Amino acid sequence: MKKIAILLVGFIFFSSCKDEKKAETKESTNQELNKTENENFILNVQKIDSTQFPSSIKYEGFVKNAVRWKDKLGDNIVITTETGYHINKKFEHEFEDSSDAELFAYHFIISGNEVKQTWKVYDFIADCPVDIVASFVKDTFQVTDLNNNGIAETWMMYKTTCHGDVSPCDMKIIMYEGSTKYAVRGESRVQVGVLDNGEKQFIGGEYKLDENFKKGPKVFKEFAQKLWKDNLIENWED
Numbered sequence: 001m002k003k004i005a006i007l008l009v010g011f012i013f014f015s016s017c018k019d020e021k022k023a024e025t026k027e028s029t030n031q032e033l034n035k036t037e038n039e040n041f042i043l044n045v046q047k048i049d050s051t052q053f054p055s056s057i058k059y060e061g062f063v064k065n066a067v068r069w070k071d072k073l074g075d076n077i078v079i080t081t082e083t084g085y086h087i088n089k090k091f092e093h094e095f096e097d098s099s100d101a102e103l104f105a106y107h108f109i110i111s112g113n114e115v116k117q118t119w120k121v122y123d124f125i126a127d128c129p130v131d132i133v134a135s136f137v138k139d140t141f142q143v144t145d146l147n148n149n150g151i152a153e154t155w156m157m158y159k160t161t162c163h164g165d166v167s168p169c170d171m172k173i174i175m176y177e178g179s180t181k182y183a184v185r186g187e188s189r190v191q192v193g194v195l196d197n198g199e200k201q202f203i204g205g206e207y208k209l210d211e212n213f214k215k216g217p218k219v220f221k222e223f224a225q226k227l228w229k230d231n232l233i234e235n236w237e238d
Contacts, residue, residue, distance in 0.1 A: 041150040045069045045143045053077070054108075056115045061104055065141045065156075072150040073178060075110040078143070080156060082135050091126040098127045101134035105156055107176060119181070121156065121174050128162035133169055135159060137231050140173075146219045153177045153220070157231060159188060166190055168204030169234065173224055183210040184224050188234040205232055 048066045054077075061081030068077045083102045087093070091100050105121035125134045140157035154176045161169035173184040186207025193201040207228055213221050 041071070041145070041148075043069060043071065043143070043145045043152055045152075048077070053079075054110060054113075054115050057106075057108060059104065059106055061102065064136055067143055069143060069152060071145070071152045073109060073152075076152065077108045077110060078105065078154050079108075080105045080136055080141060085132060088126070093127045095127060095129040098129040099132060100124065100126045100128070101132045101160075103134050103136065103158055103160075105154075105174070107154065118179055119176055123158065123160055123172070125160050125162045130162060130164035133159050133161045137171075140227060140231055144223070146223055147217045151178050155223075155227065157227060166192070166234075171207075171228075171231075173227055175220070175224065177220075180212060182212045182216060182220060182224070184208070184213065184228060185210070186228070189232045190234045202233075204234075 045067050046069065048068050050063055050066070052068075053066070057077070057079070059079055059081055061083040063079060063081050065080040066077070068075070070076065081104045083100070085099045085101055088100045088102065102122070102124040106117060107119045109116045109118055123134060125132050135158060137157040137159060140155065142155040144153045144155065145151070146153060155173065156175075157171070157173045159169040159171050161167075163169075168187040168190050171186055171188050173182075175182040184207050187204045189202050189205030191200050192203050195201060209221065209224065213224055
């Protein structure tokens, strides 16, 4: 009887080990397949214009950037737009000669005839009687796959301000990977004078990374910091 019990326990233990080994092997195989799939993924981003948008896509403003690509999430379209100077009746206006400016960014997933908006960026300056800025920084819009996971990151950088002098503008970097938002917030850097020894004097330029950038992949943080540094100095000719 004891022998039978020992054999039974041994059989159960052997079966359990066998099942665990199968599970480990399956998990390892899946990881290898995902790794191979990610390594084989090539991000191909194509510029498009409004004539190539699905008819159900709605947006505000004038198109500044429009791109399309495919990744693990599916068939993606991102559009960025600006209104420029205008008057939007949804805002209250204290000044007779004031104006508004708004900017938008939209992400859509296209599946057959269906279009799903997955995120939207919106910012604005309202009721501004002096110089108004709400615009994307030139040549900063990018789509990348820095962490090579087959899901693209969408990068945009923009400025907003209402001022009548040469003070810094509020400045932001917004990045989305899937539905996860990353942000850098700060202000541009402006030259305000030159010392007798020829040294230029600046104000502004500070920034803060949000928690997602702090905790996320190092490559995201490094890319964001370089993007900020490369576009830090205010150029009034832009």
